[in-house]
Amino acid sequence: MEKLFLRGSEALALGAIDASVKFYAGYPITPQNDIPEFLSRELPKVGGKFVQAESEVAAINMLLGASACGLRVMTSSSSPGISLMQEGISYLSGSELPAVIVNVMRWGPGLGGIGASQGDYHQATKGGGHGDYFVPVFAPYSAQEMYDLIIRAFDVADKYRTPTMLLVDVMISLMKEKVIRRFEKRSEVKIKSWAFGKVKEGEQKIIKSLYLKGNDLERHNWKLYEKYKVMCEKEVIYESYLCDDAEIVLIGFGMVARIGKSAIDIARERNVKAGLFRPISLVPFPEKELEAISKKCKKFLVVEMNTGQMVHDIQRVLGKDIDISFYGKPSSYAPTPEELFYKIKEQI
Amino acid sequence: MSSKYYFDFVFSGFGGQGILIAGNLLCYAAILENREVTFFPSYGVEMRGGAANCYVVLSDSQIGSPIPSHPMASIIMSTPALNKFLPIIKNNGIVIINSDIVSIKDLQREDLNISLIPANKLSSEVIGNERLANMVMLGYLVAATKCVCLESLVNSISEVVSEKHKKMIPLNEKAVLAGYELFQKNSRG
Amino acid sequence: MKVVYKKPEVLKNVNFHFCPGCQHGLVHKIIAEAIDNFKIKDKTIAVIGVGCGVFLYDYFDVDSLEAPHGRGLAVATGVKRARPERIVFTYQGDGDLASIGLAETVHAANRGENVSVFFVNNTVYGMTGGQMAPTTLLGQITTTSPYGREFQRDGYPIRMSEMLATLEGVAFSARVALCTPKQLMEAKKAVKKAFQMQLEGLGFSFVEILSACPTNWNMQPLEAIKRVEEEMIPFFPLGIYKERRVSDVL
Numbered sequence: 001m002e003k004l005f006l007r008g009s010e011a012l013a014l015g016a017i018d019a020s021v022k023f024y025a026g027y028p029i030t031p032q033n034d035i036p037e038f039l040s041r042e043l044p045k046v047g048g049k050f051v052q053a054e055s056e057v058a059a060i061n062m063l064l065g066a067s068a069c070g071l072r073v074m075t076s077s078s079s080p081g082i083s084l085m086q087e088g089i090s091y092l093s094g095s096e097l098p099a100v101i102v103n104v105m106r107w108g109p110g111l112g113g114i115g116a117s118q119g120d121y122h123q124a125t126k127g128g129g130h131g132d133y134f135v136p137v138f139a140p141y142s143a144q145e146m147y148d149l150i151i152r153a154f155d156v157a158d159k160y161r162t163p164t165m166l167l168v169d170v171m172i173s174l175m176k177e178k179v180i181r182r183f184e185k186r187s188e189v190k191i192k193s194w195a196f197g198k199v200k201e202g203e204q205k206i207i208k209s210l211y212l213k214g215n216d217l218e219r220h221n222w223k224l225y226e227k228y229k230v231m232c233e234k235e236v237i238y239e240s241y242l243c244d245d246a247e248i249v250l251i252g253f254g255m256v257a258r259i260g261k262s263a264i265d266i267a268r269e270r271n272v273k274a275g276l277f278r279p280i281s282l283v284p285f286p287e288k289e290l291e292a293i294s295k296k297c298k299k300f301l302v303v304e305m306n307t308g309q310m311v312h313d314i315q316r317v318l319g320k321d322i323d324i325s326f327y328g329k330p331s332s333y334a335p336t337p338e339e340l341f342y343k344i345k346e347q348i
Numbered sequence: 349m350s351s352k353y354y355f356d357f358v359f360s361g362f363g364g365q366g367i368l369i370a371g372n373l374l375c376y377a378a379i380l381e382n383r384e385v386t387f388f389p390s391y392g393v394e395m396r397g398g399a400a401n402c403y404v405v406l407s408d409s410q411i412g413s414p415i416p417s418h419p420m421a422s423i424i425m426s427t428p429a430l431n432k433f434l435p436i437i438k439n440n441g442i443v444i445i446n447s448d449i450v451s452i453k454d455l456q457r458e459d460l461n462i463s464l465i466p467a468n469k470l471s472s473e474v475i476g477n478e479r480l481a482n483m484v485m486l487g488y489l490v491a492a493t494k495c496v497c498l499e500s501l502v503n504s505i506s507e508v509v510s511e512k513h514k515k516m517i518p519l520n521e522k523a524v525l526a527g528y529e530l531f532q533k534n535s536r537g
Numbered sequence: 538m539k540v541v542y543k544k545p546e547v548l549k550n551v552n553f554h555f556c557p558g559c560q561h562g563l564v565h566k567i568i569a570e571a572i573d574n575f576k577i578k579d580k581t582i583a584v585i586g587v588g589c590g591v592f593l594y595d596y597f598d599v600d601s602l603e604a605p606h607g608r609g610l611a612v613a614t615g616v617k618r619a620r621p622e623r624i625v626f627t628y629q630g631d632g633d634l635a636s637i638g639l640a641e642t643v644h645a646a647n648r649g650e651n652v653s654v655f656f657v658n659n660t661v662y663g664m665t666g667g668q669m670a671p672t673t674l675l676g677q678i679t680t681t682s683p684y685g686r687e688f689q690r691d692g693y694p695i696r697m698s699e700m701l702a703t704l705e706g707v708a709f710s711a712r713v714a715l716c717t718p719k720q721l722m723e724a725k726k727a728v729k730k731a732f733q734m735q736l737e738g739l740g741f742s743f744v745e746i747l748s749a750c751p752t753n754w755n756m757q758p759l760e761a762i763k764r765v766e767e768e769m770i771p772f773f774p775l776g777i778y779k780e781r782r783v784s785d786v787l
Contacts, residue, residue: 005372005379005387005507023619031391049618053611054644061608061641065584065615068602073615091605114391175414176372176387178379196600198622200579206594208603210587262412336417 002181008146008173012076012102012166013038015147017046018183019154021100022071025051025062027081030114031170032104035076056081060088060101067097068207070195072154076102078170079120080111083128089163090129093224094209098157100150101135104168107332115332116170118254121309124167125283132221134228136164136235137282139253143177149280151183156235158189160227167282169255169305171334231284238286239278240293242268246275248299248348251290251314253279255334256303263340274344282310287317300324301347303340305331323347353383353408355495356416358433360401361425361446366482369508370423371402373486376504377496378406386414399428406495421493423485425467427451434460444489446481463488463534470526480523487527498528545569547578549598558751558758560715561589564657565596567721568626571729572599575736581624584613584652586638588630589663607638610645613652624735626653631672632662635695639671642701649706649740653731656697656743659750660769667753671695674772679753694772698745702778708740710779714747716766720775727777739781747773 006014013035016024024039036052043050049066053059056077063073077085082103092099103124107117124137136156138149146168153164191197196205211217239257242264243249250260257278267274277293279286294300302311302324311326318324327343329335357374361367368389375385388403403419405411421442424430427450434457437443442461445452448468455462465488467481474484490501505520544550548569553562572578581599585591587606594601604612609627617625627634634642634656645652661679662668669679669686672694676685686694702710709731713724724746731742747769749761756764 003379005375005385023615025615051614051618054640057608058611058614058641058644061605061611062615062618064604064608065602065612065617066619067615068612069616069619071619087605088608095603170391171388171414174389174391176375176385176389177411178385196582196602196616196620196623198620200581200600204594204598205600206603207601208594210591210603259413261410265412334413334415336415337413338417 002184004179004181005176006143006179007034007176008140008143008168009034009104010038011143011179012146012150012168012173013042014179014181015150015183016074016100016154017042018181018186019151020072020186020189021074021154022048023063023066023073024048024075025053025059026075026077027053027056027059029078029081031106032076032078032102032173035102035104056084057087060085060092063099064088064092064095064097067092067099068095068196070192070197072098072158072189074100074102076104078104078106079108082120082123086123086129089135090127090131090133091209092163093129093133093135094131095207096161097163097207098161099163100153100157100166101163102150102166102168104170104173106170107330113332114170116255116305116334117330118169118256118305118309119330120167121282121304121306124165125285125313133224134231134283136160136162136231136284137167138164138237138280139167139282140172141254141258141278142172143175143179145280146172147179147181156231158192160231161194162227167254171255172258228284235281236284236286236289237280238289239276239280240289241276241278243275243277243293243297245273246297247273248301248344249275249277249293249297250301250303250340250344251277251310252303253282253310256305259334259337260303260340262337263344266337266341267344272345272348279310285313285317290314290317294318294322298323299347301327301344303327303329303335303343305329305334353406355406355421355493356419357404357421357423357489358401358416358419359404359423360399360429360433363398363400365400365425366480367400367423367425368402370482370486371404373501373504373508374404374406374490374496376507377500380500380503381496383408384411386411388414399426401429421489423489425449425482425485442489442492444485444492446485448481463492463531465527465530467527470530471523474522474526475519480520483520483523484527484530487524488531491528491531545573547572547598548596551596553596554592555589556752558749558761559589560748561657563715564655564746564748565593567725567728568628568655569597570725571732574729575732577624577732580622581626582616582620584609584616584625584627586627586629586633587664588633590628590630590657591664593628607633607636608641609633609638610650610652610654611641614645614648614650617650617652621651624653624732626655626732628655629657630663631656631658631660631670635697636671642697643704646701646741646743647704647706649708651735651738651740653735653742654744655728655731656745657748658697658745658773659748660694661750661753663750663753674768696773698743698778701743706741707743707779708734708781709742709777711743711777712745712747712773712775714765714770714775716762723775730780734781737783739783745773
């Protein structure tokens with residue numbers, strides 16, 4: 001297995017190649033341009049297609065077309081561009097077409113800034129587009145996870161015939177780390193019998209999201225929901241660090257969890273019994289796992305680089321009897337480990 | 349996660365001085381020694397005015413934050429960099445300043461271990477121009493901190509020098525050595 | 538007995554849902570005949586835009602993909618890039634192609650995507666109930682221009698065939714109508730030409746079909762045909778605006 005030193009964005013793009021992505025469409029936006037730059041160079045070498053679209057709206061719909069043909073497809077963008085893609089994500093979900101969407105988050109609303117932010121948690125996890133659907137969302141916190149989770153995102157997308165999303169902190173995208181290329185020799189993706197092949201095979205295939213007859217749409221929506229229930233059983237991933245004896249557990253995803261780990265180490269050095277819980281799959285959310293921790297630990301500190309989004313999910317899962325405090329940092333700069341340690345200490 | 353081996357650095361100066369290359373090189377050297385590494389470059393508003401900086405963390409276990417609040421050691425190659433980072437360097441930390449570029453008035457940190465290196469001059473002496481002042485600085489830093497061994501550092505040069513500039517590899521080696529030896533000379537003297 | 542006419546093979550044996558006097562059915566049939574002509578039924582993928590043509594897959598026995606409103610040519614781009622060996626056409630109305638999807642249309646054309654586009658221009662939003670379209674004529678009364686379209690307020694009707702003909706990526710651009718036998722023959726030729734261009738890999742082929750919508754124009758079918766001839770054709774002249782030959786790209 002090859003050991004590399006890569007930026008998070010490069011690790012992600014390389015992971016996509018190893019996952020056999022064969023189609024990318026996107027539109028330039030800071031701070032994720034190194035992903036299309038990498039793929040425009042590397043995709044043609046593996047027989048893939050790269051298209052620079054006229055807009056994010058067009059890009060996501062190009063994915064819809066290429067995905068209908070059975071290819072593994074992806075796009076990447078940053079917050080304002082992801083807003084434009086929401087229409088297409090809703091159609092992909094409705095049409096049950098797999099695709100991977102990468103959001104390297106920047107600071108909003110509006111044009112906002114290009115600094116680090118986790119302001120798109122709600123948009124990503126609660127469905128930014130219209131209708132009744134769920135998009136599995138994964139939040140990497142290292143270059144290695146950028147590589148591993150994009151491969152997982154492709155697999156989950158195919159398994160459930162759904163768009164999936166990687167919600168990425170800009171700092172994870174920029175940071176360089178060691179990456180082990182675990183899946184370089186991965187076998188080709190299975191042929192998708194529902195997709196358009198090289199010619200029409202037997203019955204006409206119709207891929208659509210319009211259901212006007214009788215209760216077809218109701219049945220369709222329940223089918224989408226049933227897929228989500230299966231994901232809740234099978235696709236949850238999380239990390240728990242020193243939670244067993246913790247008197248307080250810090251909860252964060254992505255970059256915050258990374259910094260949080262340092263804060264926990266500082267706490268432990270000073271005999272403060274603190275732990276860290278990190279949802280890696282934001283959809284499906286690790287509800288049971290969090291509940292299990294709350295059987296022992298009664299204090300939680302939720303930290304996000306926004307004014308409070310995931311904290312609502314934590315409150316929903318843990319209920320009113322658990323002491324949940326929130327520290328938000330909707331600023332261009334991530335919190336420091338010392339800052340988080342101080343916040344932990346404040347709570348006990 | 350508590351580590352026996354742990355170093356964190358900030359390298360700062362202007363774009364074009366090879367700040368990021370120096371950071372990368374140090375990371376490669378540590379990877380050769382099987383360390384965990386993170387490299388975090390400046391971006392966005394931080395880059396206004398042409399500034400370039402990067403944080404490097406080396407450890408024997410998984411690294412938490414890639415951005416140290418108080419770096420243990422630093423390479424400073426511009427006056428704005430000095431003003432920005434001097435106040436945050438860890439108590440008793442190491443600060444290596446390129447005195448050919450940085451104007452030094454009042455350093456105001458009695459605790460720090462500050463070295464003023466005429467890195468441009470040294471670079472000129474060993475390779476005939478000032479372009480590898482960054483490598484001189486890095487050689488000095490590695491000698492001063494012993495975060496990686498000289499051999500690993502030298503062996504990593506080919507990782508950061510592109511195929512196109514292959515003939516630069518020996519020159520880079522010379523510049524790194526010049527910095528390294530300067531530290532040893534200073535500490536003996 | 539000699540067969541003088543038969544239903545195109547690619548069409549299923551079902552009745553169209555279109556309103557009396559609507560010309561979508563005729564457009565469907567012309568496209569179906571062209572598909573039969575080139576024997577490309579099993580190769581064809583239809584990308585269908587939102588509008589009255591959205592149920593095309595109920596009538597055509599071809600692999601079909603439904604595009605979001607306006608996005609037909611972005612979707613078709615994805616399909617054709619993924620499956621260059623297949624024949625891809627979009628079927629789009631004026632709201633879809635010339636208003637909400639204008640950027641997708643122009644850029645797919647400009648990239649020279651090797652797909653065929655059938656653009657039904659009836660100067661009105663049909664499926665949503667007769668609102669003003671980008672092609673609505675000046676003075677035309679619609680449900681959202683109850684006093685008639687005024688250029689000071691609503692701008693002018695947009696001429697797509699002429700506009701697209703200016704783009705390098707476009708191989709074929711023509712406007713046809715279906716009011717007279719002669720026009721019908723020209724329309725059939727243009728639709729065939731569009732497929733032929735794609736089969737030869739010449740680039741983007743575009744056929745605009747002026748079409749009657751008696752229901753939303755509040756007219757009898759024959760009156761509506763007369764309106765196409767007397768009001769639409771003078772503003773939207775028929776003809777071939779661009780035709781690339783194989784020798785042009787060699």
